[in-house]
Amino acid sequence: MFRNGAAILKTDYNEEVLIANVLNTVGTNKFKIKDWRQPIGNKIVGEVQFFRDRAIVRINREDVNGNLFxxxxxEVDANGTIYSIDSSGNRxxxxxxxxxxxxxxxxxxxxxxTVVKDVSGNEIGRCTEKIRLGRHKSGITLLTRTAAVLLLYEPSLNDEYVEKRSTGTVKLSQVALFGSLIYAATYFIFERVFSWHITFPWLGQDFSFLASMILVYFALLGIVWFIxxxxSQSGSIPLKFLQFLQLINRNTGIxxxxxxxxxxxxxxxxxxxSIDFFPLFPFYLSLLIGVTLNLLSTSAPWKIIHPADNYINIPTPATSHLPGVALPDPYATIPAADLVTQNYNWRFFSTLKGKDIAAFLPLQFSKSYIDKKREKNPFWGANNxxxxxxxxxxADQIIxxxxxxxxxxxxxxxxxxxxxxxxxxxxxxxLSHYETMQLILSFCQTPNFTWILDHExxxxxxxxxxxxxxxRFPIETLYDxxxxxxxxxxxxxxLFNRAGINAKYLLMKKGDVKHAAVAIEKNDNIQIDDESLVTINGKKFYFCETVGSQWYVGVLPDAYKERVREFENEILVHPERILG
Incomplete structure (x- = not known):
């Protein structure tokens, strides 16, 4: 019926997860591989091309100059046997x-x-064609091509970072309430039609009306599910619509x-x-079916994201790098004349709480210690x-x-x-995990720290x-x-890494233009739009901006979106030390 294609569903802890699609390129014999776990703009990861009696799976790669090939x-043959190609070129x-x-x-x-199995007979996943009608008969080539992608493309990815975008099937019960609401909204149009037109004369006018209206309801429900x-098989359902449908199915608030x-x-x-008032019976019946099916299919409780206990690794008192080894207060014996106190106020607006989350903290510094620390900085003085x-x-030395x-x-x-x-x-x-990370990020933004050029x-x-x-060393930034x-x-x-949160330092430089930011490893409990994710060595991270104020975890500033993509091959990621 729609664009020719199939979905790849991987079995993950007894749950089927939509990970990719194989979609036909109109007018050609090529099928593009679309991986939904990749950032926007990078979802097309390869193609499957028919060649004589087999289909060849090809994936995108970059050469040393950054050119794609x-x-x-x-490959896979017509019998459904899937082969990889070893380093010697053998199947x-x-x-x-x-x-x-x-x-x-x-x-x-x-x-x-079709079910996809490895050589040992273990089920790896399932491939499902999109719905076809009329002359579009089911083709074995499409299923075998898609199965080959599941076995050949998947091993190149890290399963730990698979994004559970959605399950590959939409059950009728999941759209029952939504379909009933559509039927209710259009009910009186159909009621007028079938009050005038008797579809089933042998049933009599009243029962013909009831039968016609009920058939229209189930037909409408089937069409909604059908679409x-x-x-869902192509992953093309808009995210906002999925959220809207989930809101309805969860009966949020009621x-x-x-x-x-x-x-x-x-x-x-x-x-x-009882009162012989047939015209409204199908109306009430449709709502009854929709609400009942909805209640039965969405009975699972909400998944609660627990507060931040034990989420960040905060030692008390401060410790050395050795677990359990406590540090004495290093400022306790410093003369008062050498001490400087700096105050920090920061906040962010929590949409979950509906209010600002604020904090205040004074910190002491030793002026002589800061002076000595600056002298050790690789950028200090004549070394600049x-x-x-x-x-x-x-930058690597500073880290x-x-x-x-x-x-x-x-x-x-x-x-x-x-x-x-x-x-x-x-x-x-x-606070949730996300809000705790946001509290750390907000500390590093304005008003605690004023943006200024180094030469000033x-x-x-x-x-x-x-x-x-x-x-600057972190202690210098805190002091200044x-x-x-x-x-x-x-x-x-x-701060993120000291708290036990896996973070990367991002340094982008091209010519005289430079920008630095932070990336935090993706957390399965946090749902953020794909566009806010950056991919580093095959793993997904949330982009974190520190310049200015009210930048949230996972928000990629418009001014830097193109620049981040442009600098992708020239990014320094610590501690993995990808230089240049």
């Missing part, structure tokens, strides 16, 4: 599928699917009234018969020109010298006081040289309370 990774059987496929009454025999099922509503509708149906020349290497193993006690003490305050606020406000800061550039670039993107991003990176 196709690499053959395997190696890795699995099989039934090329004819099977149909089920649950999909009204409209959908053809949504077909769209679920406790379901039993009362069902009882009321049953009574309404009985009254329609050389550090800028070898920017990636110098290494700020690590738990190499950092000073004075620095770790203040970092842990920050995280301790964040932990206290998280527990007091019952006399504390690090007394001679006011221009051009000038300086990456200002800096540019590389300074605040370095502080955020250090």
């Amino acid at each position: 196709y690499r053959d990774i395997g 190696v059987q890795i699995g099989s599928c039934d090329p004819k496929g099977k149909r089920s009454w649950k999909q009204l025999w409209l959908v053809n699917h 949504l099922y077909d769209m 679920r406790g009234w379901n039993s009362f509503l069902i009882l009321t509708l049953i009574l309404a149906c009985m009254v329609c018969f 020109s050389e550090a800028i020349k070898n920017l990636y290497k110098s 290494d010298m700020s690590s738990d193993i190499n950092d000073d006690d004075e620095s770790k003490w203040n970092l842990d006081l920050i995280l301790k305050k964040i932990s206290e606020v998280s527990r007091r406000e019952n 800061c006399e504390e690090i550039n007394p001679n006011r040289k221009d051009p000038y670039d300086y990456f 309370k200002r800096g540019d993107c590389d300074c605040t991003a370095m502080l955020a990176y250090r």
Whole structure:
């Protein structure tokens, strides 16, 4: 009926997850592979092309110059036998599928699917064709091509980071309430038609009306399911519509009234018969069917995301890099004349709580310690020109010298006081994991830290040289309370990792243009739009911006979207040290 294609469903803990599609390129004999786990713009990952008596699976690869090319990774024959290609170019059987496929009454025999197995006979997943009608007969080539993609393409990915976008099937019960509401909205149009037109004369006028209206309801319900099922097989259902459908199915805010509503509708149906008032009987019956099926199919409880207890690793008191080894307060013995107190106020708006989450924290610093710390900075003084020349290497030095193993006690003490305050606020406000990460990110933004160019800061550039670039240690940024993107991003990176959250420091440089940010490893409990994800070594991360204020975890600023993509091949990701 619609565009020719099939869905790849992988079995994951007894749940089928839609991971990719094989869709026909109109007017050609090629089928594109579309992986829904990839960021927007990068979802087309390869193609399947028919060649004589077999289909060849080809995936996108980049050469050393960043140019895309196709690499053959395997093939499948007409019998459903799937082969990979080893380093010597030889075919190696890795699995099989039934090329004819099977149909089920649950999909009204409209959908053809095949089970994909490895060489040991273990079920790996299932491939399902989109709905076909009329002259579009089910083709064995489509199923076998899709099965080959499941076995050949999947091993190149890390299963731990598979995004559970949606299940591959839409059940009739999932659209029952939605279909009933559509029927109710259009009921009086059909009521007028069948009050005038007697479809089944042998039943009499009243029963013909009832039969016609009930058949229209089930036909409408089938059409709604038919369309949504077909769209689900290509992953083309808009995210906002899925959220809207989930909102309806969950009966958000009114679920406790379901039993009362069902009882009321049953009574309404009985009254329609008892007082010989047929015209409204199909109306009440359709709502009764929709609400009942909805209640039975969505009985699972909501998944609760627990508060932040034990989510961030906050030692009390501050510790060294050795677990359980406590540090004494390094500022306790410092003369008062050498101490400086800086105050930090930060907040963010929680949509879950409907209010601002705010925190305040004073921190002490030693002026003499800060001076000594600056002298160790690779960007300090006469070393600056050389550090800028070898920017990636110098940034790597800053990160290494700020690590738990190499950092000073004075620095770790203040970092842990920050995280301790964040932990206290998280527990007091019952924050989610996402909100806890946001509280850390908000600390590193305005108003705590003012954005300023390095050559304008006399504390690090007394001679006011221009051009000038300086990456502060996190303790320097805390003390100065200002800096540019590389300074605040370095502080955020250090705080996230000190808290036990896997973060990456992103440094993008092309010509004279440079920007720094942070990326946090994707958490399955957090649902953020794909466009906000960046892919690093095959893993997904949330982009985190530190310049300015009210930038949320996973929000990629419009000003940097194209730049991030443009700099993709020139990004420094620590600690994996991908340089240049």
